[in-house]
Amino acid sequence: MADINLHNVTKTFGDYRAVNDVSLNIADGEFVALLGPSGCGKTTLLRLLAGFEEPDGGVISLAGQAVADPAAKIMVAPEDRNLGIVFQSYALWPHMSVARNVGYPLEVRKLSRADRDKRIRDALAIVSLGDYADRSPTELSGGQRQRVALARCLVMEPRAVLLDEPLANLDVHLRETMQQAFLDFHRRTGATMVYVTHDQAEAMAMADRIAVMDRGHIRQMAAPETLYREPSDNMVAGFVGAGAVLPVGGFTMQGDGRCAVRIGNADVMARISIEASTHCRAYPARMVPSNDGAAVVDGQMQHQTSLGLCLRPEDVRVDMQGNLTGMVDDCVYLGGRFRLSVRLDGQHSVPVYADQRARIGEQISLSIRDGWVFSRQEAA
Amino acid sequence: MLAVGRWLSASGLQMGGNRFSDRLLPLLFVPVIIISVLPMIRLAVEGLFVHGTPSLDYLRDVAQSSQTWRATAHSLYTAGLGTVISLLIGGAFAFLVALTDIRAKAALVFCFMIPMMIPPQITALAWVQLTGPSSALLNAIGMAPAMGSPQPLYSAEGIALLLGIQHASIVFLTLRANLRLLPREQIEAARLAGARGGRLWWQVILPLTSPGLIAGTAMAFVTALGNFGIQAMLGIPGNYITLPTLIYRKLSSFGPSALGEVSVLAMLIGLIAVVGVIIHHRLLSKRDYRLMGVVGRPLDIRLGNRRLVIEIVLWAVLVAILVVPLMALVATSLVPAFGVRLSLDNFSFDAFYQVLFVQPATIRAFHNSLLLAVGAAIVLVGVCLPLAYVIVRRPTRLTRVINLLVEIPYALPGVVLAIACILLFIRIPVLNISLYGTLAIIFVAYLARFLIIALRPVMNSFLQLDPALEEAAQACGAGVGRRLRDILLPLAAPAAAAGALLVFLTAFNELTVSALLWSAGNETLGVLIFNLDDSGDSVMASAVAVMVVGVVVALMTGFQLASRHLPKGVIPWQT
Numbered sequence: 001m002a003d004i005n006l007h008n009v010t011k012t013f014g015d016y017r018a019v020n021d022v023s024l025n026i027a028d029g030e031f032v033a034l035l036g037p038s039g040c041g042k043t044t045l046l047r048l049l050a051g052f053e054e055p056d057g058g059v060i061s062l063a064g065q066a067v068a069d070p071a072a073k074i075m076v077a078p079e080d081r082n083l084g085i086v087f088q089s090y091a092l093w094p095h096m097s098v099a100r101n102v103g104y105p106l107e108v109r110k111l112s113r114a115d116r117d118k119r120i121r122d123a124l125a126i127v128s129l130g131d132y133a134d135r136s137p138t139e140l141s142g143g144q145r146q147r148v149a150l151a152r153c154l155v156m157e158p159r160a161v162l163l164d165e166p167l168a169n170l171d172v173h174l175r176e177t178m179q180q181a182f183l184d185f186h187r188r189t190g191a192t193m194v195y196v197t198h199d200q201a202e203a204m205a206m207a208d209r210i211a212v213m214d215r216g217h218i219r220q221m222a223a224p225e226t227l228y229r230e231p232s233d234n235m236v237a238g239f240v241g242a243g244a245v246l247p248v249g250g251f252t253m254q255g256d257g258r259c260a261v262r263i264g265n266a267d268v269m270a271r272i273s274i275e276a277s278t279h280c281r282a283y284p285a286r287m288v289p290s291n292d293g294a295a296v297v298d299g300q301m302q303h304q305t306s307l308g309l310c311l312r313p314e315d316v317r318v319d320m321q322g323n324l325t326g327m328v329d330d331c332v333y334l335g336g337r338f339r340l341s342v343r344l345d346g347q348h349s350v351p352v353y354a355d356q357r358a359r360i361g362e363q364i365s366l367s368i369r370d371g372w373v374f375s376r377q378e379a380a
Numbered sequence: 381m382l383a384v385g386r387w388l389s390a391s392g393l394q395m396g397g398n399r400f401s402d403r404l405l406p407l408l409f410v411p412v413i414i415i416s417v418l419p420m421i422r423l424a425v426e427g428l429f430v431h432g433t434p435s436l437d438y439l440r441d442v443a444q445s446s447q448t449w450r451a452t453a454h455s456l457y458t459a460g461l462g463t464v465i466s467l468l469i470g471g472a473f474a475f476l477v478a479l480t481d482i483r484a485k486a487a488l489v490f491c492f493m494i495p496m497m498i499p500p501q502i503t504a505l506a507w508v509q510l511t512g513p514s515s516a517l518l519n520a521i522g523m524a525p526a527m528g529s530p531q532p533l534y535s536a537e538g539i540a541l542l543l544g545i546q547h548a549s550i551v552f553l554t555l556r557a558n559l560r561l562l563p564r565e566q567i568e569a570a571r572l573a574g575a576r577g578g579r580l581w582w583q584v585i586l587p588l589t590s591p592g593l594i595a596g597t598a599m600a601f602v603t604a605l606g607n608f609g610i611q612a613m614l615g616i617p618g619n620y621i622t623l624p625t626l627i628y629r630k631l632s633s634f635g636p637s638a639l640g641e642v643s644v645l646a647m648l649i650g651l652i653a654v655v656g657v658i659i660h661h662r663l664l665s666k667r668d669y670r671l672m673g674v675v676g677r678p679l680d681i682r683l684g685n686r687r688l689v690i691e692i693v694l695w696a697v698l699v700a701i702l703v704v705p706l707m708a709l710v711a712t713s714l715v716p717a718f719g720v721r722l723s724l725d726n727f728s729f730d731a732f733y734q735v736l737f738v739q740p741a742t743i744r745a746f747h748n749s750l751l752l753a754v755g756a757a758i759v760l761v762g763v764c765l766p767l768a769y770v771i772v773r774r775p776t777r778l779t780r781v782i783n784l785l786v787e788i789p790y791a792l793p794g795v796v797l798a799i800a801c802i803l804l805f806i807r808i809p810v811l812n813i814s815l816y817g818t819l820a821i822i823f824v825a826y827l828a829r830f831l832i833i834a835l836r837p838v839m840n841s842f843l844q845l846d847p848a849l850e851e852a853a854q855a856c857g858a859g860v861g862r863r864l865r866d867i868l869l870p871l872a873a874p875a876a877a878a879g880a881l882l883v884f885l886t887a888f889n890e891l892t893v894s895a896l897l898w899s900a901g902n903e904t905l906g907v908l909i910f911n912l913d914d915s916g917d918s919v920m921a922s923a924v925a926v927m928v929v930g931v932v933v934a935l936m937t938g939f940q941l942a943s944r945h946l947p948k949g950v951i952p953w954q955t
Contacts, residue, residue, distance in 0.1 A: 050851070050855060051854075052851055052854070077854075077859075078851070078854040078855055079854045079855070079856075079857045079858055079859055080857070081855075082857070083855060084855060085851070085852065085855040087846075087848040087851070087852060088848075089846050089848050091846060091848035091849050091851065091852035092852075093849060093852075093853075093866075093867055093870075093871075094871070095870045095871060104853065104856050104858070104866070105856035105857055108856055108857045108858045108862060109857060149852075152852070152856070156856060156857070
C-alpha cells in the first residue's frame, strides 16, 4: 500500500487540457473519490495514475517514487506500477474462467500453482464468490462480475486500487449493495482507493475525502461533510447536494466566522468563508455605514466580488413567523416530505423541505437557520 | 540521458508504454508498401516511359486505336446496364427484407448471397449451360431452342444481365446496412404527420436511404467493370470485347511485348473505376443524414394480404437466378458424353471421376488453387494480426495511410493489379530473378489483393474489443507479448479464422488475376474452368464448377452456423 502524490500534472489532447495543473496528495489507506460532471477530466486523471496516459507535465509519484515525470523522462509502464484497476465495463476476459481471471496477475508473476490456488480462493471468499470459481464470467450478473474484478485486484496486493465508475452499469438496488461491498473491502484490506464517479451520493457515502473536478481543475478537495456545508466556489456549491446559491448584496460581520446577509426583505445569519470575509476587508472603501451603524457592504459590491449564499433545503423551513416571504413555484412529493421551490424576489428560488403540500402560486413565509457565504469567483 | 537510461533498465522500468508497436510499425509498413503500392507505381512508369525515357508513345498508340474506344464503350455499357439491373434486384430485396414483415428472412438473405460468393466464371458457365441450343437441362425436358440458333447470352445485354445478377447482392448489402440504421421513429413520425403509401416511400424512406443506394451503386459499377469472368466467358465467344478482355487478348497473343500498351489500358480501367468512386464520394458528401434515434429495432411494415404474393415473387426470382442455372450446371456435368441427351437412365459421374482422378491438368489445378488459397490465408492472417493491432491501437497518420493503401489492390479491377504484378516481378531489379511464369507471382498478387479481406475482420474484432480488457491485463502486470498471447489472440481468433476462410474462399475461385498470370503447369481452378469451356469441354468444366459451388456453399453454411461466435461485420452477408 502506498500514498499517491501528484504535482502540477497536466495532460492535453490536442488543444484540450483534460487535466490542468492538478496537484493532489492521497494518504496511504485513504479512500478518495474524484467527482465531477462528465468531461471534467476525472477519468483522465485516473488513467494518468494507472499509466495508461502519459502526462505532458508534472510529476506523479507512488510511495515517494516518481512513476511519471516527463521532465526527467520517467514513465513507468502500467504493468510495472502494481496498481489494481476496476473498470466500468468490468473488463473480465470472457475466454477465461472466474478463477483464471482472478488468478491472472499471479500467473503473470509466475507464482506456484498451489500458492495461486490458495490466494484465488481467499480473494473469491472476500467478495463472497467462492462457489463461482469455475464459472465463465459471462454466466454472472453485473454485480457478481464487478466483484470478480475486485477480487482480481485484490490477489495482486496492489499499492492502490483505482476504480473507474464501477457502479455506473448497475441498477439502483445493486448499487447500494456494491457500495457496501467496496466499503467492506476497503475496511478489510486498508487499501488506498481512488474512486471516479459522477454520482455525488455515491462519493459522499463512501469516500474519506472527495476531490471535485471541473474542466481539468480540482475545485475543492475535502471531507464530504465539509464539501457539503462549506463549498469553496459556485461550481462545487451547485454540483454537490441540492441547494441554491443566491447572490449576496451586502453583509455585516458578526465575529466567529458568522455574518448577517440581506436576502430579499430579511436579514439571514450565515457562516462565512475566510476568503469571502478577507476579500471584502481588502476593500474597506466600499464599506458604507448603514442606519444602525454597522458596516454594510455597498450594493455595488455584488457585481465585483460576487459573493454567494449557499442554502441547503434542510436549513430553510416553512415558518408562519418567518421574516422571509416568497411564492411557491413548484412542489414535489419525495416520500415522507415535500420539496418546495420558493421564489423570493422574482428572480431567485430556494429549495425548502416541507411537511405539507403547498399550492403553486401560494405566498408563504420562511425562516432560514443557516447558510454559507463564499466568494463566487472561481480561481483562475 | 545515458545514466537515466541505465537506471531505468536496471530497475526494470520502461520508457513509454508502446515501444513494441513502434518497433513493429516499419516491419509491417515495408511489405505493405511493396505489395500494394509498388506494383501500381511500376504500372504508371511502364505506360509513361519508353526504354527508360518519358514518352507518350504508348498513350498515343492506345488513344488512336479504335479498338480501345470500342472496348471502353462496351465496358461502360455492360457495367452501366448491369448496375441498373443490380440496383433493381438488390434494391427490391433490401427494402422488402429490411422494412416489411415477410417471413423466412434469414433463409432468403442466405440464398440471395450465394450468387455473390460463386465465382463469376461459374455463373457464366451455368447460364450458358441453361440457355442456348445445347443446354442439357432444356434438352432433357425437350425445351431447347433449335440447333444452330444463337446463344442469346453471347451479347452485350447477356453480359449485363449476368453482371447485374452477380452484383445485386452488393447493392443489397450496402442498402440493408443503411436501412438497419434507419430508426423506426423517423418513419413512424412521417406516418403520424399523415404521409402514407407512395408519399412515405418517395419523400421519407428513399431520401433517407440514398447514401446506401449511392454507395451500393458505385460499388456494383466498379466491380462489374472489373469482372473478367463473365465478360470473358460470354464476350469472347460472342466477339464483344470489353476493356478487361481486350487486355487479356493482347497479352495472350503478343506476350510481354504488349506490356506497354496493356499497362495504359489497365490505367484506363483504373481511371474509370477511380472516377466512379470520386463521383460516389461527391454525392455522399452532400448528404449528411446522420440518423438519430434508437437503432436496432427493425421496422415491420405490414404487407397484409399482399405478403404471400410478394414472398412467392421473391422466391421465384431466387429460383430463377440461382436454382435453375445451378441445375443446368449439374445437368451438364452429368451428361454421359457430349451431345447425348440427358435422361434419368443415362446420367453419369464420369466427368467428376475424370477431373478428380484422371486428368493431370485438373488435378494439378486443384492442387495449385488449394496451395495458393491455403498459403494466402495463412500468410495474410499472420500479417494481419499485428497489422490490425497497430492500426487500431496506435492511430497515427502513418497507420491511417496504411489503412487506405491496403484497399487499393482490392478496389481496383483485378486486371490492373495483374498487369502491375507482371511488370514488377517479370524481373526483380536487385535480385535479378523473374517470378513471371511461376506460381509465386500469382501468390504475391493474391497477397496484395486479399490482404484487405483478412485485415477487416481482425480490425473489426479489435475495434469491438473493449480496450479495458487489455488495460486490465496491463494493470495485472502483463507485458505486451503476454497480452497478445493471453488476451488479444484468443479473443480475436474467431475473426482471424473467419478472415482466413474468406481469403481461402475468394482465392480458391479466383480468375481475373490468375487469368493473366498463369502459365502451363501453374493453372488455377478459375483458369481451368475458363480453359475447359473455351476448348469446348463444357461437361468437364461443369463438373469442376459443381464441385467448386459445393465447396462455396459448404463454407458459407459453416459461417452461418458459426455466426453467433463471430464479431459483427465479419460475415459479408450479415452486416
